[in-house]
Amino acid sequence: MPETDTGERPGTEADVTDAALGATGLTKRFGGIVAVDDVNIAVPTGELRAVIGPNGAGKTTLFNTLTHALAPTGGEGYLHGEEITHVPQEQRPHRGLARSFQSNELFNELTVLENVRIVVQTSETGTFSFGLLGDGRSQHVDRASEILESVGLSRKRETTAKNLSHGDQRRLGIAMALATDPSVLLLDEPTSGLGSKETGQITDLIRTVQEDLGLTLMLIEHDMGIVLSISDRITVLNRGRVLATGTPAEVQANQEVQDAYLGGMKEEI
Amino acid sequence: MSDRTSTINSNEVGVFTALQSVVGRYRVPIGALLLVFSVRPVVSMDLLLGYGAVANSILIWMLFAASFNILLGYTGLLSFGHAMFLGIGAYVTAIGLARFDSPFVLSALVALLVAGVVAYLIARLIAQKGEIYFAMLTLAFGTTAHFVANYDPGGLTGGTTGIAGGAVPAWIETERGLKYVSLGGFQFDWYFFVAAAVFVGLLCIWQLVRSPFGRTLVAIRENRDLARAMGINTYRYKVWAFTLSGVVAAYAGAILEVNEQGATLSLLTVQTSGDVILMTVLGGANYFFGPLAGAFVWLFAEDFLTDFETLVLPLEQFPLIRVDLSGVLSYWQFFLGLLFVVAVVVAPREGIWGLFRSVVKKAVDRIKSERDNA
Numbered sequence: 001m002p003e004t005d006t007g008e009r010p011g012t013e014a015d016v017t018d019a020a021l022g023a024t025g026l027t028k029r030f031g032g033i034v035a036v037d038d039v040n041i042a043v044p045t046g047e048l049r050a051v052i053g054p055n056g057a058g059k060t061t062l063f064n065t066l067t068h069a070l071a072p073t074g075g076e077g078y079l080h081g082e083e084i085t086h087v088p089q090e091q092r093p094h095r096g097l098a099r100s101f102q103s104n105e106l107f108n109e110l111t112v113l114e115n116v117r118i119v120v121q122t123s124e125t126g127t128f129s130f131g132l133l134g135d136g137r138s139q140h141v142d143r144a145s146e147i148l149e150s151v152g153l154s155r156k157r158e159t160t161a162k163n164l165s166h167g168d169q170r171r172l173g174i175a176m177a178l179a180t181d182p183s184v185l186l187l188d189e190p191t192s193g194l195g196s197k198e199t200g201q202i203t204d205l206i207r208t209v210q211e212d213l214g215l216t217l218m219l220i221e222h223d224m225g226i227v228l229s230i231s232d233r234i235t236v237l238n239r240g241r242v243l244a245t246g247t248p249a250e251v252q253a254n255q256e257v258q259d260a261y262l263g264g265m266k267e268e269i
Numbered sequence: 270m271s272d273r274t275s276t277i278n279s280n281e282v283g284v285f286t287a288l289q290s291v292v293g294r295y296r297v298p299i300g301a302l303l304l305v306f307s308v309r310p311v312v313s314m315d316l317l318l319g320y321g322a323v324a325n326s327i328l329i330w331m332l333f334a335a336s337f338n339i340l341l342g343y344t345g346l347l348s349f350g351h352a353m354f355l356g357i358g359a360y361v362t363a364i365g366l367a368r369f370d371s372p373f374v375l376s377a378l379v380a381l382l383v384a385g386v387v388a389y390l391i392a393r394l395i396a397q398k399g400e401i402y403f404a405m406l407t408l409a410f411g412t413t414a415h416f417v418a419n420y421d422p423g424g425l426t427g428g429t430t431g432i433a434g435g436a437v438p439a440w441i442e443t444e445r446g447l448k449y450v451s452l453g454g455f456q457f458d459w460y461f462f463v464a465a466a467v468f469v470g471l472l473c474i475w476q477l478v479r480s481p482f483g484r485t486l487v488a489i490r491e492n493r494d495l496a497r498a499m500g501i502n503t504y505r506y507k508v509w510a511f512t513l514s515g516v517v518a519a520y521a522g523a524i525l526e527v528n529e530q531g532a533t534l535s536l537l538t539v540q541t542s543g544d545v546i547l548m549t550v551l552g553g554a555n556y557f558f559g560p561l562a563g564a565f566v567w568l569f570a571e572d573f574l575t576d577f578e579t580l581v582l583p584l585e586q587f588p589l590i591r592v593d594l595s596g597v598l599s600y601w602q603f604f605l606g607l608l609f610v611v612a613v614v615v616a617p618r619e620g621i622w623g624l625f626r627s628v629v630k631k632a633v634d635r636i637k638s639e640r641d642n643a
Contacts, residue, residue, distance in 0.1 A: 069498060093500035101498075107491035118488045119499045121481055127502035130509070131481030135294075139481060180500055 015042035017081040020216035021066065021097070021184045026075035028058075028065045028240075035061040037240035038075070043184075045080075048210055048217045050227045053237035054260075059220045060102055062237065063186050066218075067092055067099050079184065090127045098182035102189045102220070104169040106161040112172055113157040117144040119179035144179065150212075151175045151205060167198040171205070178209065184216045191223060199223065203230060228252075236260075297479075297557050301471040304331075304561065305464040312569060325460055327568045328467045329525045334548045334560035335474050336517035341546070342554035342618075343478050344510045345490030347404050350411025352541035354515040357384040358522020359532040360418060363432040364425050367531075373438035377523040381516050388515030389508065396507040408539065415537040431533040438527060448528075459528075466524050470517055475557065477513060486510050551609050553620025562622040567605065574601035 016022035019042035028036040035058045043049045051059050064070040066077060068089040076085045079097055087095070107115045120140040125131060148154050151171045156164065161172060170190055177185055190206065191199040203226050210217050221227050227234060227248070234251045236243040244254045251257055292299065309324035311317065333355055340346040358380045365376025395406040421428035441459070442449045448459035477483050489496045489503050496503050526532055535541065544567070552563020612620050619627075 067498065069494070090497045090500050090502050093498070099498060101495070105492060105495040105498075107488050107495065109491055110487065114484070118484055122485065122500045125481065127500055128505040129481070131485075132477060133480060135479050136481040136484035137479070176499060 016040075016076075016078045019043050019078065020045040020047075020080055021218065022078040023066060024076050024078075026062070026065055026077065027073045028061055028070060029073045034240050036065055036072070039237075039240070039242055041235060041242065041245075043216055043218055045216050046214060047232045048219065048230060050231035050234045051218060051220045051237060052222075052224075052227055052234060053243075056239075057237040058240040059237055060188055061240075063099060063188055063218075063220065066186065067097060093123065093180040093182070094127060096181075096183035097186075098177040098180040098184070099186040100173040100177045100188060100190060102192060104166070104173060106169060106172060106176075108160075108162040110161060111157065112148065112153055112159050112161055112164065113141070113144055115161050115172060116147055116175050116179045117141060119176045120144050120147070123180045147175050147179050150178070150209070152201075167194050167202070170194065170198075170202060174202075174205065174209070178213075182215065184218070186218045188220045189222065190219070191221065191226065199226070206230065297475045298472055300558065301468055301475070304558075305468045305471070306461075308464075308565070309460050317569075317573065321460070323568060323572050325463045325528050326525070327565055328463050329521050329528060330545075330548070330564040330568055331561040332467045332470045332524075333518055333521040334545050334552070334564040335471060335557070336514050336521060337545045338549050338554055338557075338560045339474060339477065339486075339510055339514040339517070341549055342556075342559065343483060343490060344486045344507060345493075346507060346511065347400065347546070348407040348511075349404050349539070349542050349546070350407035350409075350414070351514075351518060351545050352537055352539070353411045353414040354384045354388060354518035355522040355525065355541065355545075356414055356418065356532070356537035357387060357515075358519030359526040359529075359536055360426055360432070360522075361519075362523040362526040363436040363532040366438060366526075367432050367435040368425060373440070373527070377520075380523050381519050384519030384522075385512055385516045389512040392508040392511035396511060397504050408542075411537070411539060411542050415534070415539070418534055418537050426532075429534055431531060433531040436526065436531040441527060463524060463528065467521075470520055471561075474517060478557070482506075482509075547609055550617070551605075551612055551620055553612075553618065553622035553624075555618040555620070556622045556626070559620050559622040562625070563620060566608075566621060570601055570605055574604070 016024055022042040024040050026036055026039040026041070027034065037058070039062060041062075051062065053059055061070065065072045068077075068084075068087065072085070076083055078084060079092075079095055084092065084095065084097075092098075107118065110118075114137065117137070117140050120143045121131075121136070124140060145154070145157070148157055151174055153168060153171055153175060156168060161169070164172060170192075174187065174190060177187070187206065191202050194202065206217070206219070207230055209215065219227075219231065231248060233245060233247055235245045236251060236254075236257050238260045243260055244251055244257050246254070305328060308327055309321040312324050312327070313321040333351075336354075337348070337351045340348050340351070358377075361380035361383050362373070362376045365371040365379055366373060369376075371379075391407075391410050395403055398406060418426040418431075419428055420426075426432065440450060440452050442451050442456070449456050450459055450462045478486070485496075485501055485506055488499075488501065489506055493503055522536070525536070548563035548567045549560040550563070551566065552561065553559030612624075616623055
């Protein structure tokens, strides 16, 4: 187990069972390529953890394995101390683990309201339900409206999702993840492709949501400014392995991280 | 004076908007009700066919296509074997009537049950396969159903001839080639029975697709991976969509059995499965009424164009030009095929109904803007 000279010693059992979200020895292989390599991670309740690393470091694959969108090749996953390694993907939102996507994954032809409303409906009725009575579109509207209000999309509730601006689509993605009523939320590059103004708005939104709902957050992000300003701790991935985990200051001071990834970043900040 | 007019106006507006909201909410059932009872009067007009016999099968096929659209339009599943369920509906009903002397209602209920069980088991096996594999497997199961009926197991299905004799319920009376329903001392035209039965079927589909269950199917159609990530068990929803769609198709099959006084092997052919796909896409899979429009155009064109051999211009009474079209129109399927290709190329999910809607919408918008300008 490589021990980093800063921060936690990753992945001891105590960490994992105490944490909101944890993994031990998590591995994902695609043929000969090891995209996620023996990762130990433990995110304590209420923490905002950023995951950074160069392109191809395995950040999104880590999210996919944590949410079981991809079955891990090895290792275990934990949610609030409970082992969830083999829990199917569609059951995880009902246990409080939600995610957003790097690309804008939406129900494109449906309205903004209906995108969120269907997720609220799912969250309230479970992975499968024979709801054959009534008008679906008139149910769970209040809750969906509340969520749209909280992300600032109220005025666009009747807009078709595919016609939203890129920034609003990112907001909708976050709104849908929130509609699952999560305790742990994984956000995959929530500000990618946004201008600086919208980036600021989304960052504020993330911060507000985390404080208001007391969420545990994991965040993949390329913008080091955002990472250093909002995260409690940072996990650095490189070639599928955890290079270091620690507070922003600790990670910046870490020589290995400097060499592998940050380069001349320190002077810049 | 001006005050009074404005109050009246606002009252009228209130009633009007209330009416509008009711019509808006129930426009599908209202439309379906108007539709089922107007198909025969419309096709019977002298200008069109001049006779109404085809209206019965048009209605039944409309219901069959609508049941198929639960899969294609609402869940995003392409099945090449939907004829299997129409066939099960017709065959099991006919077997009950002709071989076991059981009453129609019981035979039809057994038919729905058999179709439901078969659909459920098939869906359990194939619902999670990729699109191509799903389509190929439905084709395989559809062909299997045809094979079984053709094989005539235990003398039940009648092989290539199908079931013809003794497969008519006791309450159906035939006079001079026209069917009447005689129930509890009342006698009425078979068409009204078909219209009512098809209306009930359409109502069931409408409720299914507007329900929370149906809205989840739409989410799965839109983005299967996202639906799973948001906590939807896409597999179970697809299994039940397939099952319910099969049951409604069998319901259409049971009505068709009475209409055709038996079950024929042609119901189970791949061609029947293909026709329902073409009708649905031609009509517009995006809309509730799309497949109905497709079925109507398809079957109407079949009858209309085969009869329509000589084009007389301008009118029969003043014949200036006579064009013999019999040579061209015997290829009516070619023209329908051409229409289909155009529909798919222009807007694959919109179809005839989508085109009709957009034309109506444009006209309404123009009238509105002219009124506002005036």
